[in-house]
Amino acid sequence: GQQVQQSPASLVLQEGENAELQCNFSTSLNSMQWFYQRPGGSLVSLFYNPSGTKHSGRLTSTTVIKERRSSLHISSSQTTDSGTYLCALETGNTGKLIFGLGTTLQVQP
């Protein structure tokens, strides 16, 4: 089965609402990264967060290793936040990232 599971698979919000995206993993963790994938396909690194909580503007990432989960919180969503959010897990020492299937977010005006 999937080593990295993301939920929900898709989410529709009205502009201004908050979103909570989840990433659960079934294996040990060396590091966790969150990416935003634009509709055109390019990837933007949002957070490198092996543990704890990190903030960047309207975004917050929290990784809890013992519970094998990481979350991405988007506050006051904007239409430009629409796209796919991917979490990726590094388990070994070679740097290989294992990606989840992603959460597709649509923010409506």
Added chain:
Amino acid sequence: GPKVLQIPSHQIIDMGQMVTLNCDPVSNHLYFYWYKQILGQQMEFLVNFYNGKVMEKSKLFKDQFSVERPDGSYFTLKIQPTALEDSAVYFCASSLLTGGDAEQFFGPGTRLTVL
């Protein structure tokens, strides 16, 4: 943030031909990666490369695939010969370190279409 460049952005070739995808990683990074994403599907690891050698490869990294980085030049992915199922977007990434202290930075991808 640090930028990874990929050339070309799009490539269309006939099945059986050879193709080389080029990546210009972040200048002081030591570890290099290729990932493959078929349209609408999951991003999947292909291979990583350090100190002139492949460290790990997935089952997607077929015998027709090879990687290299001659000194000071691009990190390349070569496919020879190409097959229809190689059509995908190929992303290059690089990191300074690995093993839990190693944020990876991704290029914009090369969209490969094999006809």
